[in-house]
Amino acid sequence: MDLLGFTIILVKVLVVFAATMLGVLVMIYAERRVSAFMQDRVGPNRVGPKGVLQPIADGIKFLMKEDLVPEKVDKPIFILAPAILLIPALMTFAVIPFGSSINLFGREIALQVADVNVGVLYILALTSISVYGIVLAGWSSNNKYSLLGGLRSSAQLISYELAMGLAVVSIILLAGSLRLNDIITDQQGSFFSWNIFRQPLAFLIFLIAVYAETNRLPFDLSEAEQELVGGYHTEYSSMKFAMFFMAEYANMITAAALTVTLFFGGWDVPLLDEGSLGLFGTLLSVLSFLLKMAFFLFLFIWVRWTFPRFRYDQLMRLGWKVMLPLALFNIFLTAGYLTLKALG
Amino acid sequence: MSLSLLFYCVAAITIGSAVFVVLNRNAVYSAIALVLCFFSLAVIYLLLEAYVIAVLEIFIYAGAIMVLFLFVIMLLNLGKEDALPNLNYLQRATSLLLVLLFFVGIFIVMIGDQGLLHQPTEQFLAGGIYPLGEALFSKYLLPFEIASLLLLVALIGTVYLAKRKV
Amino acid sequence: MATIVKSYEPTFWDKLYLPALMRGLIVTFRHFFRKNVTIQYPDQKHIPPEGYRGLHRLNKYPEGRIKCVACEMCSAACPADCIHIIPGPSPWDGGKERYPVRFDIDLLRCIFCGFCEMACPEEAIELTEIYDFSDYTRDDLVIDKEGLLEVYDLTKDQNYYTKKNLSKASSVNTSIDT
Numbered sequence: 001m002d003l004l005g006f007t008i009i010l011v012k013v014l015v016v017f018a019a020t021m022l023g024v025l026v027m028i029y030a031e032r033r034v035s036a037f038m039q040d041r042v043g044p045n046r047v048g049p050k051g052v053l054q055p056i057a058d059g060i061k062f063l064m065k066e067d068l069v070p071e072k073v074d075k076p077i078f079i080l081a082p083a084i085l086l087i088p089a090l091m092t093f094a095v096i097p098f099g100s101s102i103n104l105f106g107r108e109i110a111l112q113v114a115d116v117n118v119g120v121l122y123i124l125a126l127t128s129i130s131v132y133g134i135v136l137a138g139w140s141s142n143n144k145y146s147l148l149g150g151l152r153s154s155a156q157l158i159s160y161e162l163a164m165g166l167a168v169v170s171i172i173l174l175a176g177s178l179r180l181n182d183i184i185t186d187q188q189g190s191f192f193s194w195n196i197f198r199q200p201l202a203f204l205i206f207l208i209a210v211y212a213e214t215n216r217l218p219f220d221l222s223e224a225e226q227e228l229v230g231g232y233h234t235e236y237s238s239m240k241f242a243m244f245f246m247a248e249y250a251n252m253i254t255a256a257a258l259t260v261t262l263f264f265g266g267w268d269v270p271l272l273d274e275g276s277l278g279l280f281g282t283l284l285s286v287l288s289f290l291l292k293m294a295f296f297l298f299l300f301i302w303v304r305w306t307f308p309r310f311r312y313d314q315l316m317r318l319g320w321k322v323m324l325p326l327a328l329f330n331i332f333l334t335a336g337y338l339t340l341k342a343l344g
Numbered sequence: 345m346s347l348s349l350l351f352y353c354v355a356a357i358t359i360g361s362a363v364f365v366v367l368n369r370n371a372v373y374s375a376i377a378l379v380l381c382f383f384s385l386a387v388i389y390l391l392l393e394a395y396v397i398a399v400l401e402i403f404i405y406a407g408a409i410m411v412l413f414l415f416v417i418m419l420l421n422l423g424k425e426d427a428l429p430n431l432n433y434l435q436r437a438t439s440l441l442l443v444l445l446f447f448v449g450i451f452i453v454m455i456g457d458q459g460l461l462h463q464p465t466e467q468f469l470a471g472g473i474y475p476l477g478e479a480l481f482s483k484y485l486l487p488f489e490i491a492s493l494l495l496l497v498a499l500i501g502t503v504y505l506a507k508r509k510v
Numbered sequence: 511m512a513t514i515v516k517s518y519e520p521t522f523w524d525k526l527y528l529p530a531l532m533r534g535l536i537v538t539f540r541h542f543f544r545k546n547v548t549i550q551y552p553d554q555k556h557i558p559p560e561g562y563r564g565l566h567r568l569n570k571y572p573e574g575r576i577k578c579v580a581c582e583m584c585s586a587a588c589p590a591d592c593i594h595i596i597p598g599p600s601p602w603d604g605g606k607e608r609y610p611v612r613f614d615i616d617l618l619r620c621i622f623c624g625f626c627e628m629a630c631p632e633e634a635i636e637l638t639e640i641y642d643f644s645d646y647t648r649d650d651l652v653i654d655k656e657g658l659l660e661v662y663d664l665t666k667d668q669n670y671y672t673k674k675n676l677s678k679a680s681s682v683n684t685s686i687d688t
Contacts, residue, residue: 038538042548121399128407139418306538
C-alpha cells in the first residue's frame, strides 16, 4: 500500500473516531437538555452559552474524581471491563458509510473506514461482544446488585440479538448482500425505495431490538436504579464510570447510524443523484446522513422519557414470544415474495 | 512477510490462551481466555481470507455461546476448585492417550501428503457468503439438517427435564 | 346494590399497543414546547402567595414605637419553644407599660407554624414572606429584636420579592441576620 492510501485511511479513522467522541459529548448535552424540556424544566444552562460546555465540565469532573477500586473486587477484570465495553462500541462505526464517495488527490475516496463485504455481520458480532463488558463488570464488582444487573443484561442482549439479526436478514434478502454499501445502493431511487417502506415490520422489530441492545429505556433493566442501585456500574467511579457512560452513548450513535443505513437509505438523498453533483453532492449526502441520525438519536431520548421500564418477565415474553415469531414470519414473507418474483 | 509474522503472533496467542483455559483454576478467567482464543482464531480465519467464517466465529462462539457459558458460571457461582472433577488413574491414562493420538495425527498430516487436507476451492477463497450458503444447502444439507435435529432433541430434553421439577 | 362492572376487553388494535405508544410520544413531544416551570433561583425569586409563613417580624406603630407589650403569649403558644422574651418597663409614655427589652427567636428551632401570630393580642408579631435567610453559624440564625424590627421595615410596604426590591434584597438580606 502506498503512503497516500495509508494516510487517507489514517485520516478517515481519526475523523470517524473524533466525530464519534464529539457525538458522545453532544449526546450527553442533548440528553440532559431534551429530557429537561420534556419535563418542563430548563436543564444545564450555566456552563457556557445555554450550557453547551456542560459535557466538558462533566469530563473534567470525572477526571478529577478519585478512582476507587473496592477491596473485594476481582481487580484485573474490574479494570478491564469498561474497556471491553467501550472498544467494540467505538469499533462498530468503522464499517458504516457516512456519505457518497469523493474525488480527491486523483482517486476516489469512499466515506467509510472499511468497506467490509460482511459489514452487517461485523456489526452484529461486535454488538454481541459488548455484552462481556457489562457481564464482567457486574461479576467482578463482587456486589449482588452489580451481578444481577450483569446477568439481566446478558440474558436481554442474547434474546434481542436474535430478533434483531432476523429482522436484518429480511433486509439482506432484499439487497442480496451483506455489504452496507450494497444495501444503500439497493435503497436508492425514489423516496419509497427506502427499506422502511418495503419492510415496515422488520423496521419495527429492529427498532425495538436496538433499544434493548443499547440498554436504553424501556429496556434498561441492567441498571434499573429503583431496584439495582446502579446495576453493573454500581461500584465504578471516576474515569471508569465515564467509560461506561461513553460506551452507552457511542452505542446509541452507532445504533442510530445502523438504523439509518439499513432502513432509511443511509446517506441517500431521495430523488437526487449525489454522484452528479460532485463535492456538493457529497456534502449533501453527509448532511442527510447526519440529519437522519440526529432524528434517531432524538428518538432515543424521546422514548426514554415517554415509556416506563418493562418488567423482566414482560421483557422476555416480548422478545421470545412476539418479536422472534414476527421476525421469522417477516423473513418467510420476504423470501416468498422474492421467490415468486424470481419465478416471474 | 509481515502477514506471516502476524500469523505467528496470533497463533502464539491462540495456543497460549488455550493453555490458559485448561490450566487456570478460576472458571471465569478460563472463560475469558477462551473468548480471547476465539478472537485470535478469527484473526487466523481473516488471514485465510475467510471473512464470513471469521465474523461468524466471533458472532456465534464468542458473542452468543460463551456469554451463555459465562452466564451459567456466574449463576452457579463456582469457587476456584469446585469445577474440577477428581480423575482416577484410568481416566488420566485415557486422556493422555487421546492427547498423544491427536498430536500423532497432526504430525502425520504435517509430514505426510498435503492432499489429505481440505483444499480451498476458488469460490471459498472469495470469502463471500454465497459459497457458504450453497455448500450448506446442497452438498452438506444432510449433516446440516441432522445437526439441527440434534439441537432440537437437546432442546426438548431440556424442557422436559426442567418441567418435571415444577 | 351491586353494580355490574363490565370488564375491559382489549381489542386487537389495543393489543398492538402501537397507537397507545404513539399517543404517549405525542404527549411528551407537546411538553417539549411547553413553557418551563423552573424558577432560576438566585436570579429569579419565587414570590410566595399571600399568607405565606416565612421569617418573623415585629410590627411598629406609625410613630415608631414597638407594638409588642412583652406579654409572652407568643412564647407560651410556641410549640417549638423558640421565642425568648425579657420584658421590661416601657420607656414611652401612655398606655402600655411593658415592652420587650430583648426579643430573640431561634430560627433553627422555629417550625413556622404561625401560632405566635395567632396568640398575639397586639398583632405585634407576624410572619412574612421572606424564605431565604440562611447563614453560616447557629448564632447568626438567632434573630434579635433589632433584626425583627428591620424585617418590618423591609416588608411593611410591599412584597419583599417584588421586582423593585430585588436588587436591594440580596444586600439587606444578610444584614438581617447579623
